[in-house]
Amino acid sequence: MDSADSGPDPKEELSRCGCWPVPRERPLDETLSVQVDSAATGHLSPAGHKLPGDSVPAACVYGAVSEPPSMGGARGACSAPASATSSKGSAKRSEPCEAAQPMSPKCKIMQEALKAGRVSQLQSSSTIADCTIGANYSSAVASICKDLDFVTGECGDLERDPTLAYGAAALTFKDVSFELPAGQGLILAPCSGHFEPGTLVALMGPSGSGKTTLLDILACKKTSPYTGDVHLNGRPRDELFRRITSYVPQEDIMFPTVTVKEQLMFHTVLKTEVPSKVTREDMAKTIQLQLQAVGLEEVQDSLIGSDVVRGISGGQRRRVSLACGLATGAQIFFCDEPTSGLSATDAEQCVRYMRLLCKKYGVSIVVAIHQPRQEVAVLFDHLLLLTSPGDVVYNGKMTEARQYWSDAGFPVPDLVSPTDYFLDLVTPGTLDSQVEHFREFYRANAKGKARVDELVERELWNLHERKTAFQLLEDRQERLSKFGDLPPVRYSSYGVRFRKQLQKVFCRQVRLLLRDQQGVFTEILVAIAQALVVGAAYIGIGKGEDAGYHQVGFYFMLVMTCALSGIKVMPKAIAERTVMKLEVSEVLYSDWAYIIAFTSLNLFLSLFCNCIFVTLVFALSGLEWTVYPIVLLWNSIIYISMDSLYLMVAAAARDSSSAQILLAPFLTMAMLFNGFTVSRKSVPEFMAWALELSPVAHAMEEMVLAIQKGLDSAELKLVETLFGFESHLGRSLGVLLGWFLVFRIAQIICLKTMHHIKR
Numbered sequence: 001m002d003s004a005d006s007g008p009d010p011k012e013e014l015s016r017c018g019c020w021p022v023p024r025e026r027p028l029d030e031t032l033s034v035q036v037d038s039a040a041t042g043h044l045s046p047a048g049h050k051l052p053g054d055s056v057p058a059a060c061v062y063g064a065v066s067e068p069p070s071m072g073g074a075r076g077a078c079s080a081p082a083s084a085t086s087s088k089g090s091a092k093r094s095e096p097c098e099a100a101q102p103m104s105p106k107c108k109i110m111q112e113a114l115k116a117g118r119v120s121q122l123q124s125s126s127t128i129a130d131c132t133i134g135a136n137y138s139s140a141v142a143s144i145c146k147d148l149d150f151v152t153g154e155c156g157d158l159e160r161d162p163t164l165a166y167g168a169a170a171l172t173f174k175d176v177s178f179e180l181p182a183g184q185g186l187i188l189a190p191c192s193g194h195f196e197p198g199t200l201v202a203l204m205g206p207s208g209s210g211k212t213t214l215l216d217i218l219a220c221k222k223t224s225p226y227t228g229d230v231h232l233n234g235r236p237r238d239e240l241f242r243r244i245t246s247y248v249p250q251e252d253i254m255f256p257t258v259t260v261k262e263q264l265m266f267h268t269v270l271k272t273e274v275p276s277k278v279t280r281e282d283m284a285k286t287i288q289l290q291l292q293a294v295g296l297e298e299v300q301d302s303l304i305g306s307d308v309v310r311g312i313s314g315g316q317r318r319r320v321s322l323a324c325g326l327a328t329g330a331q332i333f334f335c336d337e338p339t340s341g342l343s344a345t346d347a348e349q350c351v352r353y354m355r356l357l358c359k360k361y362g363v364s365i366v367v368a369i370h371q372p373r374q375e376v377a378v379l380f381d382h383l384l385l386l387t388s389p390g391d392v393v394y395n396g397k398m399t400e401a402r403q404y405w406s407d408a409g410f411p412v413p414d415l416v417s418p419t420d421y422f423l424d425l426v427t428p429g430t431l432d433s434q435v436e437h438f439r440e441f442y443r444a445n446a447k448g449k450a451r452v453d454e455l456v457e458r459e460l461w462n463l464h465e466r467k468t469a470f471q472l473l474e475d476r477q478e479r480l481s482k483f484g485d486l487p488p489v490r491y492s493s494y495g496v497r498f499r500k501q502l503q504k505v506f507c508r509q510v511r512l513l514l515r516d517q518q519g520v521f522t523e524i525l526v527a528i529a530q531a532l533v534v535g536a537a538y539i540g541i542g543k544g545e546d547a548g549y550h551q552v553g554f555y556f557m558l559v560m561t562c563a564l565s566g567i568k569v570m571p572k573a574i575a576e577r578t579v580m581k582l583e584v585s586e587v588l589y590s591d592w593a594y595i596i597a598f599t600s601l602n603l604f605l606s607l608f609c610n611c612i613f614v615t616l617v618f619a620l621s622g623l624e625w626t627v628y629p630i631v632l633l634w635n636s637i638i639y640i641s642m643d644s645l646y647l648m649v650a651a652a653a654r655d656s657s658s659a660q661i662l663l664a665p666f667l668t669m670a671m672l673f674n675g676f677t678v679s680r681k682s683v684p685e686f687m688a689w690a691l692e693l694s695p696v697a698h699a700m701e702e703m704v705l706a707i708q709k710g711l712d713s714a715e716l717k718l719v720e721t722l723f724g725f726e727s728h729l730g731r732s733l734g735v736l737l738g739w740f741l742v743f744r745i746a747q748i749i750c751l752k753t754m755h756h757i758k759r
């Protein structure tokens with residue numbers, strides 16, 4: 001791509017500003033890195049930690065801040081000792097390194113490169129800002145890729161980019177704790193802390209120590225009552241908190257028949273408004289880059305899969321969840337065990353990518369992680385270590401943890417992984433366990449609780465320096481507006497308007513429906529097969545001279561079959577509900593969007609299959625086609641009425657077996673009091689109300705009476721008298737409509753109020 005004389009390309013501009021990343025190519029200036037590497041150590045490769053499939057991860061960010069950073073990255077994050085100025089002269093390393101921090105080979109390489117006068121080359125290849133000057137597409141890609149190669153977790157590996165960084169959200173929490181009701185136990189003792197923008201935080205602790213509990217509380221995901229306050233930029237969280245933050249849950253719940261790329265695209269377009277000039281191709285490139293960053297490029301067109309649908313592996317699914325979380329343009333991310341199920345190399349690569357996002361773009365990422373390898377642990381800036389049951393034993397910089405342990409009288413032995421050692425000492429029940437000692441030490445030591453409490457007090461209500469959530473969103477809006485029109489920022493927890501939510505959810509439902517070819521085809525084939533079997537039983541019934549009585553049996557069978565055929569939608573509705581609940585809890589879309597999309601599409605398909613069934617059976621029966629519209633109409637009406645009952649039960653029931661139990665009384669009433677086997681003439685008087693309320697009875701009566709009128713059949717007239725059929729068209733339509741409305745409303749209430757994701 002030649003952009004030298006054509007002026008800035010909006011796509012490049014987007015990429016450069018970090019709003020929409022550009023796709024990967026092999027780094028062009030690999031030679032430089034190889035030179036530097038070999039000069040220093042002779043063994044480091046520019047693509048040192050690659051993901052499977054030789055993918056070169058690349059950064060992707062979603063809203064750059066044009067003003068200089070106000071807080072210079074994570075508190076305590078160290079910088080390289082040498083002063084290095086970018087070609088714009090804005091990125092300066094001036095803070096001294098932590099004294100205790102050893103310098104990694106890569107840091108040394110960078111220092112040597114700086115000293116040797118290769119500064120400008122190195123800088124220009126490692127900051128996206130410089131691509132603004134060159135406006136060169138390939139070098140922009142190369143520089144993004146190269147940035148990840150410099151992520152080491154040690155001082156000065158990457159620094160906040162003043163041109164691109166958009167993270168300006170600080171998280172402060174005070175005395176958050178969680179106790180089970182009725183004194184069943186304390187899960188998390190009061191815990192406080194503060195994370196500056198750009199901090200990569202590790203929440204560590206033994207199993208059951210309350211890491212997820214703390215993460216859920218901070219992310220505003222805890223559904224059980226807890227105490228304590230969480231603040232965003234010194235202010236209590238509000239509705240917009242969920243647009244500023246993003247959550248990657250521990251479990252990977254997704255539709256099995258969507259592809260990896262579609263899943264990521266769905267999350268991306270629902271979390272932020274896309275400027276009008278950003279094309280589908282730009283978006284596709286964005287997705288491509290995000291997939292590369294987490295090593296999923298090779299499986300981008302594979303299905304997510306499940307136990308019954310062949311798809312990607314469990315580890316890859318974990319990475320899809322992570323990519324979806326990180327694709328939201330949030331400023332604070334909460335990730336629960338994002339690396340579980342990943343190979344050691346992939347886990348390291350994921351955390352390196354997170355560090356890149358933190359350092360370069362100023363976002364904060366809080367990660368609950370069980371026991372990372374040392375190579376992964378050093379990538380974190382901050383360690384919050386819990387013991388079991390949830391009590392803090394360390395809350396400070398990762399680089400200071402070793403010294404803290406020494407101060408506590410337990411220096412980390414040589415050749416032992418510090419994080420393993422920390423965990424061994426604070427895990428109850430182990431041989432080395434020193435839980436009580438570390439609890440007390442944290443409470444009493446000046447570098448423990450006292451320091452955290454002081455920081456929290458200082459940061460709380462530090463309103464004049466920090467922006468509100470609304471202002472943060474407005475900033476992003478302003479930056480993105482140069483790429484096209486955008487609707488004004490709304491005070492809503494949803495990233496996009498309802499119309500767009502509905503459109504996206506509807507399109508996905510259509511795709512799922514079409515992709516599930518087996519499901520659609522099976523449904524149509526079953527309708528045809530059922531029609532042939534039933535039709536064979538009643539073949540030519542409309543032609544007999546004295547077939548009136550038998551014809552009523554035929555109509556009865558048709559109505560009953562149509563009333564029951566919607567039952568098959570229940571398992572599907574229950575399965576989809578779980579995914580919908582998770583996505584709704586992530587405020588991707590409103591539950592209304594799903595209810596409307598799912599219900600309308602499902603109704604359309606089912607009615608279509610029902611029409612095939614009725615038409616085929618009717619054709620085989622030999623009845624006069626003049627009455628076909630009557631038969632089709634009443635059978636469709638009964639189908640729609642009963643369908644809302646099935647969907648209500650599917651919305652209320654926990655699973656398929658409890659759905660059957662819940663359905664039984666409704667079904668018995670509707671099916672037993674059907675106007676034919678139990679008719680007006682035979683029903684006991686005290687149960688006459690049941691007949692009046694049965695939709696099947698009303699549909700049956702109205703249909704037979706209308707057919708009789710149409711055919712003017714004396715036989716049928718006789719049968720009607722025998723069974724006591726009466727026409728009350730208004731009342732019948734009222735009952736059928738009543739069933740439809742009552743159960744549809746109940747379905748909506750159940751979907752909105754029940755089976756929430758409980759945390």
Ligand SMILES: Nc1ncnc2c1ncn2[C@@H]1O[C@H](COP(=O)(O)OP(=O)(O)OP(=O)(O)O)[C@@H](O)[C@H]1O
Nearest residue numbers: 180187206207208209210211212213214224370759
């Ligand atoms: N809402 C709740 N109701 C009852 N118990 C709860 C609730 N939330 C958490 N717990 C309990 O709190 C304890 C800590 O759980 P949590 O998931 O926070 O631990 P963890 O450190 O993340 O564990 P792991 O590393 O094994 O995932 C567990 O015993 C869990 O059952």
